[in-house]
Amino acid sequence: MAAPGKMLVRSKSGLRTVSLEEDVSSPFLLDEPPWIPDNECSSCIQCQKKFDWSCRRHHCRRCGRIFCSSCCDNSAPLPRMSFVDPVRQCADCVLKTKRENDFFEKYVKTLINGATFHVKRMVNNQETLDVSVCKMSADQRYITFEGGNGLEPINLTRLEGVQIITSGADAQGNTVASGISLKFSNRQGDLQKLQLSAPETTNKRPCLLWIAAMQKAVKLLYETRGVSATTPVTP
Template sequence: MASEVAARRDAKKLVRSPSGLRMVPEHRAFGSPFGLEEPQWVPDKECSRCMQCDAKFDFLTRKHHCRRCGKCFCDKCCSQKVALRRMCFVDPVRQCARCALVSHKEAEFYDKQLRVLLSGAPFLVTFGNAEKPEAVVCRLSSNQRFLLLDGDSHHEIEVAHISTVQLLTEGFAPGGANTRATGMSLQYSVPGVEGLSQLRLMAGEDDSRRQSTAWLVAMHKAAKLLYESRDQ
């Protein structure tokens, strides 16, 4: 029964929008927390010039809408077709130069960091004010909606309910070349529970440390996408 419910939640459908074909969750509430909604296009009647180079649109200079920002550009300023996975497009779509650059950077997350998060890594986790940490394997669920922590017990944290993510490092300067990720602190809300809950993940000192460090860095990048999607 539980597997049937999970299958329905992960079900997807193919839809066509003015921007192209999209493979989206059958139920909108079960979409990835990293996803972005399609923008409203600037109406043609409100756009007589390119919003980048100010070229006037006419029979030869045609207008195009960027699928990421919805603004209006000439072909020169909006000629790139780039994958836009955060909006679930099946094929690469037309984007302006600025948006194309952002989408290219995000592609690295989907091609590399997301795989690391889905594979998981071992940590010592401390929930709230607990005295003793628990050994767990932490990974992102296949639908990207939950952090799953499996050890002596099983815990699930809904990614959309994570409010803050702080990367813990050691070295000479935060973010410097001589620092390394050692752990992560997360604050999150739990439905029906007042206030924020907190946990801390710490990488061990064994042979799995490199795997754990890569997972922490990937999760930190995922958090940036999460915050960006909330600002849309």
């Protein structure tokens, strides 16, 4: 699935690259926040310093709140709001942004490249097993399946629950992931469930990296909804 067309727009916060079709934009994006009006804030939200001719107001581009220059002097890329250049952010927001940028820089490519899984599901009350290459689409909206028999793409906005499947612990006592279970609503609104497991006969590393990246993606999506992202389970 190709990424949607985009255009450059200039807002009061900076230059942004936005989708030509709002309903096909990446679910990882955030809307640009409204700015708190200047006349509603007489002092810095962080340090309470009064604003005057020598202490000017500065809006954080991520939260829209008003700070003095000292409390809002961070500049960082903000891809979740599609800004072309780094933008001014307060201390709290820049920490969130840097954690999220780590996802875009390290994990999106892993998800788009995909990995080969055994995909277990129920069809007509019977359990079926397919071998499929699972990928995130280029527009970051779907999980797609190459090689699966009749497996439809999963819209990431329709994910209802995610569980990490574990298979014991390694020599250091760390829990080892062996798969991931996805619960979602299909296009008809019916609740479905797929279980993706790393095949025993292949190199599991790409699968484990994909699962780890998927955990990061779901956490990012669910944080915006205010719900818990994942629950580890054993088979």
